[in-house]
Amino acid sequence: MALVRDVVAETLQGASLIPVAARSIVTTLPPSANAEVGSLDVVAGHDLLRYLASGLRVFASAPQPALLEELHRRITAGKGFKPTARVLTVTSDHHVVMAQEAAQGMLRGLFKPTDCIRVATAVSELARNIYLYAQTGEVRLTLAEEPDWSLTFSVLAADHGPGIPNLEEILAGNYRSRTGLGKGLTGARALLDGLDIKTSPAGTTIKGFKKSRPPDPLRDQ
Amino acid sequence: MRLGHCLFVLVPGNLRDAAARELHDAVSARLAKEHGIRGLVIDVSALSIVDSYAARVLDETAHVARSFGSKTVLVGLHPEVAVTLVELGIDLSALDTALNLERALAKLKLRIVSEDEDGPGP
Numbered sequence: 001m002a003l004v005r006d007v008v009a010e011t012l013q014g015a016s017l018i019p020v021a022a023r024s025i026v027t028t029l030p031p032s033a034n035a036e037v038g039s040l041d042v043v044a045g046h047d048l049l050r051y052l053a054s055g056l057r058v059f060a061s062a063p064q065p066a067l068l069e070e071l072h073r074r075i076t077a078g079k080g081f082k083p084t085a086r087v088l089t090v091t092s093d094h095h096v097v098m099a100q101e102a103a104q105g106m107l108r109g110l111f112k113p114t115d116c117i118r119v120a121t122a123v124s125e126l127a128r129n130i131y132l133y134a135q136t137g138e139v140r141l142t143l144a145e146e147p148d149w150s151l152t153f154s155v156l157a158a159d160h161g162p163g164i165p166n167l168e169e170i171l172a173g174n175y176r177s178r179t180g181l182g183k184g185l186t187g188a189r190a191l192l193d194g195l196d197i198k199t200s201p202a203g204t205t206i207k208g209f210k211k212s213r214p215p216d217p218l219r220d221q
Numbered sequence: 222m223r224l225g226h227c228l229f230v231l232v233p234g235n236l237r238d239a240a241a242r243e244l245h246d247a248v249s250a251r252l253a254k255e256h257g258i259r260g261l262v263i264d265v266s267a268l269s270i271v272d273s274y275a276a277r278v279l280d281e282t283a284h285v286a287r288s289f290g291s292k293t294v295l296v297g298l299h300p301e302v303a304v305t306l307v308e309l310g311i312d313l314s315a316l317d318t319a320l321n322l323e324r325a326l327a328k329l330k331l332r333i334v335s336e337d338e339d340g341p342g343p
Contacts, residue, residue, distance in 0.1 A: 093239055097237055104270070117301040117302060120270050128274055
Protein backbone atom coordinates (compact mmCIF):
# COMPACT_ATOMS: atom_id res chain seq x y z
CA MET A 1 0.00 0.00 0.00
CA ALA A 2 1.10 3.56 -0.68
CA LEU A 3 1.87 6.01 2.07
CA VAL A 4 -0.11 9.22 2.49
CA ARG A 5 3.10 11.23 2.14
CA ASP A 6 3.84 9.77 -1.31
CA VAL A 7 0.30 10.25 -2.56
CA VAL A 8 0.32 13.88 -1.41
CA ALA A 9 3.66 14.46 -3.18
CA GLU A 10 2.37 12.86 -6.36
CA THR A 11 -0.87 14.85 -6.33
CA LEU A 12 0.91 18.15 -5.71
CA GLN A 13 3.39 17.44 -8.51
CA GLY A 14 0.50 16.87 -10.87
CA ALA A 15 -1.08 20.16 -9.88
CA SER A 16 -0.03 23.48 -11.28
CA LEU A 17 2.15 24.42 -8.34
CA ILE A 18 5.69 25.70 -8.47
CA PRO A 19 7.90 22.70 -7.55
CA VAL A 20 9.48 24.40 -4.55
CA ALA A 21 6.02 25.04 -3.04
CA ALA A 22 5.02 21.40 -3.43
CA ARG A 23 8.33 20.27 -1.93
CA SER A 24 7.98 22.64 1.04
CA ILE A 25 4.52 21.34 1.80
CA VAL A 26 5.58 17.70 1.54
CA THR A 27 8.74 18.01 3.64
CA THR A 28 6.87 19.59 6.55
CA LEU A 29 3.90 17.22 6.65
CA PRO A 30 2.80 16.06 10.13
CA PRO A 31 3.69 12.49 11.27
CA SER A 32 0.23 11.22 10.32
CA ALA A 33 1.39 11.44 6.67
CA ASN A 34 3.47 8.31 7.31
CA ALA A 35 0.31 6.25 7.60
CA GLU A 36 -0.97 4.10 4.78
CA VAL A 37 -3.50 5.48 2.36
CA GLY A 38 -7.03 4.82 3.56
CA SER A 39 -5.99 4.15 7.17
CA LEU A 40 -6.38 7.62 8.71
CA ASP A 41 -9.29 8.40 11.02
CA VAL A 42 -11.33 11.59 10.96
CA VAL A 43 -9.38 13.49 13.60
CA ALA A 44 -5.93 12.77 12.13
CA GLY A 45 -7.23 13.09 8.56
CA HIS A 46 -8.89 16.46 8.97
CA ASP A 47 -5.88 17.70 10.88
CA LEU A 48 -3.78 16.76 7.86
CA LEU A 49 -6.23 18.36 5.43
CA ARG A 50 -6.26 21.60 7.40
CA TYR A 51 -2.50 21.53 7.31
CA LEU A 52 -2.53 21.03 3.54
CA ALA A 53 -5.11 23.80 3.09
CA SER A 54 -2.99 26.27 5.01
CA GLY A 55 0.12 25.09 3.19
CA LEU A 56 -1.52 25.71 -0.16
CA ARG A 57 -2.65 29.12 1.00
CA VAL A 58 0.84 30.08 2.07
CA PHE A 59 2.81 28.61 -0.84
CA ALA A 60 0.30 28.80 -3.63
CA SER A 61 -1.57 31.84 -2.27
CA ALA A 62 -4.93 30.19 -2.90
CA PRO A 63 -6.97 27.61 -0.98
CA GLN A 64 -7.57 25.51 -4.14
CA PRO A 65 -10.71 23.58 -3.16
CA ALA A 66 -10.56 21.28 -6.21
CA LEU A 67 -7.01 20.25 -5.37
CA LEU A 68 -7.97 19.69 -1.72
CA GLU A 69 -10.83 17.52 -2.84
CA GLU A 70 -8.52 15.44 -4.97
CA LEU A 71 -6.10 15.10 -2.04
CA HIS A 72 -8.95 14.03 0.21
CA ARG A 73 -10.09 11.41 -2.28
CA ARG A 74 -6.62 9.98 -2.80
CA ILE A 75 -5.56 10.04 0.88
CA THR A 76 -8.67 8.12 1.85
CA ALA A 77 -8.57 5.87 -1.24
CA GLY A 78 -12.00 7.28 -2.08
CA LYS A 79 -13.60 5.85 1.06
CA GLY A 80 -13.54 8.89 3.34
CA PHE A 81 -11.75 8.95 6.68
CA LYS A 82 -12.51 6.25 9.22
CA PRO A 83 -14.67 7.28 12.15
CA THR A 84 -12.78 8.19 15.31
CA ALA A 85 -14.17 6.39 18.33
CA ARG A 86 -13.50 6.53 22.06
CA VAL A 87 -15.10 4.23 24.60
CA LEU A 88 -15.01 5.09 28.28
CA THR A 89 -16.21 3.04 31.21
CA VAL A 90 -17.86 5.33 33.73
CA THR A 91 -17.68 4.37 37.39
CA SER A 92 -16.73 7.59 39.19
CA ASP A 93 -16.71 11.38 38.96
CA HIS A 94 -13.18 11.11 37.60
CA HIS A 95 -14.57 9.46 34.47
CA VAL A 96 -16.98 12.34 34.03
CA VAL A 97 -14.01 14.67 33.67
CA MET A 98 -12.29 12.15 31.38
CA ALA A 99 -15.39 12.05 29.17
CA GLN A 100 -15.41 15.86 28.99
CA GLU A 101 -11.76 15.87 27.96
CA ALA A 102 -12.21 13.07 25.43
CA ALA A 103 -15.07 14.93 23.73
CA GLN A 104 -13.13 18.17 23.69
CA GLY A 105 -9.98 16.52 22.38
CA MET A 106 -11.92 14.87 19.59
CA LEU A 107 -13.61 18.03 18.37
CA ARG A 108 -10.94 20.65 18.99
CA GLY A 109 -10.28 22.49 15.77
CA LEU A 110 -12.96 20.55 13.89
CA PHE A 111 -16.06 22.05 15.50
CA LYS A 112 -16.57 25.67 16.41
CA PRO A 113 -15.24 26.42 19.91
CA THR A 114 -18.72 27.01 21.30
CA ASP A 115 -19.96 23.74 19.81
CA CYS A 116 -16.99 21.92 21.39
CA ILE A 117 -18.05 23.22 24.79
CA ARG A 118 -21.72 22.42 24.10
CA VAL A 119 -20.89 18.84 23.17
CA ALA A 120 -18.42 18.32 26.02
CA THR A 121 -20.98 19.69 28.49
CA ALA A 122 -23.72 17.41 27.14
CA VAL A 123 -21.36 14.40 27.34
CA SER A 124 -20.56 15.41 30.89
CA GLU A 125 -24.24 15.44 31.84
CA LEU A 126 -24.82 11.98 30.35
CA ALA A 127 -21.68 10.53 31.98
CA ARG A 128 -22.63 12.01 35.32
CA ASN A 129 -26.11 10.53 35.13
CA ILE A 130 -24.53 7.10 34.68
CA TYR A 131 -22.34 7.36 37.72
CA LEU A 132 -24.99 9.00 39.89
CA TYR A 133 -27.92 6.76 39.06
CA ALA A 134 -26.52 3.52 37.62
CA GLN A 135 -23.03 3.49 39.23
CA THR A 136 -21.46 1.88 36.18
CA GLY A 137 -21.95 2.22 32.47
CA GLU A 138 -20.27 3.11 29.25
CA VAL A 139 -19.94 6.22 27.13
CA ARG A 140 -19.05 5.80 23.48
CA LEU A 141 -18.00 8.86 21.49
CA THR A 142 -17.79 8.71 17.71
CA LEU A 143 -16.84 11.26 15.12
CA ALA A 144 -17.70 10.33 11.55
CA GLU A 145 -17.34 12.04 8.20
CA GLU A 146 -20.31 12.58 5.92
CA PRO A 147 -19.96 12.39 2.12
CA ASP A 148 -19.94 16.20 1.95
CA TRP A 149 -16.99 16.28 4.45
CA SER A 150 -19.17 17.64 7.21
CA LEU A 151 -18.71 15.83 10.51
CA THR A 152 -21.20 14.18 12.81
CA PHE A 153 -20.36 13.62 16.44
CA SER A 154 -22.39 11.02 18.24
CA VAL A 155 -22.52 9.93 21.84
CA LEU A 156 -23.96 6.69 23.17
CA ALA A 157 -24.43 6.44 26.92
CA ALA A 158 -25.54 3.03 28.13
CA ASP A 159 -26.04 1.52 31.55
CA HIS A 160 -27.86 -1.33 33.26
CA GLY A 161 -29.12 0.83 36.09
CA PRO A 162 -32.66 1.12 37.41
CA GLY A 163 -33.88 3.22 34.47
CA ILE A 164 -35.54 6.63 34.60
CA PRO A 165 -39.07 6.18 35.97
CA ASN A 166 -40.17 9.80 35.57
CA LEU A 167 -38.67 10.52 32.15
CA GLU A 168 -41.64 12.51 30.87
CA GLU A 169 -41.68 14.73 33.91
CA ILE A 170 -37.95 15.37 33.55
CA LEU A 171 -38.18 16.17 29.85
CA ALA A 172 -41.11 18.50 30.48
CA GLY A 173 -38.71 20.50 32.66
CA ASN A 174 -40.74 20.24 35.86
CA TYR A 175 -38.31 18.11 37.73
CA ARG A 176 -35.66 19.21 40.21
CA SER A 177 -33.39 16.42 41.38
CA ARG A 178 -31.55 16.13 44.68
CA THR A 179 -28.19 15.94 43.02
CA GLY A 180 -28.29 18.33 40.12
CA LEU A 181 -30.55 21.02 38.88
CA GLY A 182 -32.74 18.51 37.07
CA LYS A 183 -31.15 19.96 33.97
CA GLY A 184 -28.94 17.09 32.92
CA LEU A 185 -31.16 15.48 30.31
CA THR A 186 -33.02 18.59 29.15
CA GLY A 187 -29.67 20.38 29.01
CA ALA A 188 -28.03 17.65 26.95
CA ARG A 189 -31.04 17.70 24.63
CA ALA A 190 -30.78 21.46 24.20
CA LEU A 191 -27.03 21.39 23.56
CA LEU A 192 -27.09 18.61 20.96
CA ASP A 193 -28.94 18.37 17.64
CA GLY A 194 -30.82 15.27 18.71
CA LEU A 195 -31.22 13.05 21.75
CA ASP A 196 -32.98 9.71 21.82
CA ILE A 197 -33.67 8.11 25.20
CA LYS A 198 -34.66 4.52 25.74
CA THR A 199 -35.15 3.54 29.35
CA SER A 200 -36.56 0.54 31.20
CA PRO A 201 -36.00 -1.06 34.62
CA ALA A 202 -33.25 -3.06 32.92
CA GLY A 203 -31.23 -0.03 31.96
CA THR A 204 -30.98 3.13 29.93
CA THR A 205 -29.55 3.84 26.50
CA ILE A 206 -29.18 7.41 25.34
CA LYS A 207 -28.03 8.37 21.86
CA GLY A 208 -27.23 11.92 20.91
CA PHE A 209 -25.59 13.60 17.95
CA LYS A 210 -24.30 16.94 16.80
CA LYS A 211 -23.31 17.98 13.30
CA SER A 212 -20.50 20.37 12.50
CA ARG A 213 -22.17 23.49 11.29
CA PRO A 214 -21.31 25.33 8.14
CA PRO A 215 -18.95 26.92 7.38
CA ASP A 216 -17.15 23.62 7.09
CA PRO A 217 -13.96 23.62 9.17
CA LEU A 218 -11.90 22.75 6.12
CA ARG A 219 -13.18 25.49 3.92
CA ASP A 220 -13.38 28.01 6.72
CA GLN A 221 -9.79 29.05 6.20
CA MET B 222 -6.82 33.54 49.96
CA ARG B 223 -8.08 36.46 51.93
CA LEU B 224 -7.24 40.08 51.25
CA GLY B 225 -8.92 42.59 53.47
CA HIS B 226 -12.65 42.11 53.22
CA CYS B 227 -12.46 39.82 50.26
CA LEU B 228 -12.05 36.11 49.91
CA PHE B 229 -10.50 34.99 46.63
CA VAL B 230 -11.09 31.49 45.40
CA LEU B 231 -9.32 30.00 42.39
CA VAL B 232 -11.21 27.04 40.97
CA PRO B 233 -8.83 24.46 39.48
CA GLY B 234 -9.42 23.08 35.99
CA ASN B 235 -10.81 19.59 35.34
CA LEU B 236 -13.02 19.90 38.36
CA ARG B 237 -14.29 16.60 39.70
CA ASP B 238 -17.60 16.53 41.53
CA ALA B 239 -15.96 15.67 44.83
CA ALA B 240 -13.43 18.50 44.42
CA ALA B 241 -16.23 20.97 43.66
CA ARG B 242 -18.02 19.86 46.80
CA GLU B 243 -14.84 20.21 48.88
CA LEU B 244 -14.27 23.70 47.55
CA HIS B 245 -17.82 24.65 48.48
CA ASP B 246 -17.37 23.24 51.98
CA ALA B 247 -14.01 24.94 52.49
CA VAL B 248 -15.35 28.32 51.41
CA SER B 249 -18.46 27.90 53.56
CA ALA B 250 -16.30 27.02 56.56
CA ARG B 251 -14.18 30.14 56.15
CA LEU B 252 -17.19 32.36 55.68
CA ALA B 253 -18.69 30.95 58.86
CA LYS B 254 -15.51 31.15 60.90
CA GLU B 255 -14.03 34.48 59.88
CA HIS B 256 -15.57 37.84 60.41
CA GLY B 257 -15.71 40.73 58.04
CA ILE B 258 -15.69 38.93 54.70
CA ARG B 259 -17.96 41.03 52.56
CA GLY B 260 -17.02 39.84 49.13
CA LEU B 261 -16.36 36.47 47.58
CA VAL B 262 -14.52 36.41 44.26
CA ILE B 263 -14.50 33.06 42.46
CA ASP B 264 -12.09 32.76 39.56
CA VAL B 265 -13.40 30.16 37.11
CA SER B 266 -11.06 30.95 34.23
CA ALA B 267 -9.47 27.48 34.52
CA LEU B 268 -12.82 25.82 33.91
CA SER B 269 -13.35 25.11 30.23
CA ILE B 270 -16.55 23.23 31.02
CA VAL B 271 -19.20 24.06 33.58
CA ASP B 272 -22.03 21.55 33.56
CA SER B 273 -25.18 21.54 35.62
CA TYR B 274 -23.49 20.01 38.64
CA ALA B 275 -20.63 22.50 38.76
CA ALA B 276 -23.11 25.33 38.18
CA ARG B 277 -25.22 24.13 41.04
CA VAL B 278 -22.24 24.02 43.41
CA LEU B 279 -21.26 27.56 42.40
CA ASP B 280 -24.83 28.70 42.92
CA GLU B 281 -24.99 27.08 46.35
CA THR B 282 -21.69 28.64 47.34
CA ALA B 283 -23.08 32.05 46.41
CA HIS B 284 -26.18 31.41 48.48
CA VAL B 285 -24.09 30.42 51.50
CA ALA B 286 -22.02 33.56 51.01
CA ARG B 287 -25.14 35.65 50.85
CA SER B 288 -26.45 34.20 54.07
CA PHE B 289 -23.18 35.28 55.73
CA GLY B 290 -23.54 38.75 54.28
CA SER B 291 -21.12 38.45 51.36
CA LYS B 292 -21.67 39.23 47.74
CA THR B 293 -20.27 36.79 45.17
CA VAL B 294 -18.71 37.71 41.86
CA LEU B 295 -17.56 35.17 39.28
CA VAL B 296 -14.45 36.15 37.35
CA GLY B 297 -13.13 34.76 34.10
CA LEU B 298 -16.18 32.86 32.89
CA HIS B 299 -15.39 31.84 29.30
CA PRO B 300 -17.91 33.21 26.79
CA GLU B 301 -18.49 29.71 25.34
CA VAL B 302 -19.22 28.44 28.83
CA ALA B 303 -21.63 31.30 29.50
CA VAL B 304 -23.52 30.55 26.26
CA THR B 305 -23.67 26.86 27.16
CA LEU B 306 -25.00 27.57 30.64
CA VAL B 307 -27.82 29.67 29.22
CA GLU B 308 -28.71 26.89 26.78
CA LEU B 309 -28.59 24.34 29.58
CA GLY B 310 -31.33 26.38 31.19
CA ILE B 311 -29.29 27.23 34.25
CA ASP B 312 -30.10 30.39 36.10
CA LEU B 313 -27.07 31.89 37.76
CA SER B 314 -28.81 35.09 38.75
CA ALA B 315 -27.57 34.71 42.33
CA LEU B 316 -24.10 35.24 40.94
CA ASP B 317 -22.68 38.43 39.62
CA THR B 318 -20.02 38.11 36.94
CA ALA B 319 -17.11 40.33 36.01
CA LEU B 320 -14.58 40.34 33.21
CA ASN B 321 -11.56 40.54 35.47
CA LEU B 322 -10.51 40.96 39.06
CA GLU B 323 -10.36 44.74 38.90
CA ARG B 324 -13.95 44.97 37.73
CA ALA B 325 -14.99 42.34 40.24
CA LEU B 326 -13.60 44.48 43.04
CA ALA B 327 -15.29 47.55 41.62
CA LYS B 328 -18.53 45.62 41.67
CA LEU B 329 -17.97 44.65 45.24
CA LYS B 330 -17.19 48.30 46.01
CA LEU B 331 -14.51 47.12 48.31
CA ARG B 332 -10.99 48.25 48.70
CA ILE B 333 -8.33 45.81 49.61
CA VAL B 334 -7.27 46.71 53.08
CA SER B 335 -4.11 44.96 54.06
CA GLU B 336 -4.56 45.78 57.71
CA ASP B 337 -7.49 44.51 59.65
CA GLU B 338 -6.80 41.01 58.35
CA ASP B 339 -8.34 39.20 61.24
CA GLY B 340 -10.17 42.09 62.75
CA PRO B 341 -13.73 41.98 63.95
CA GLY B 342 -15.00 43.54 60.73
CA PRO B 343 -17.21 46.55 60.26
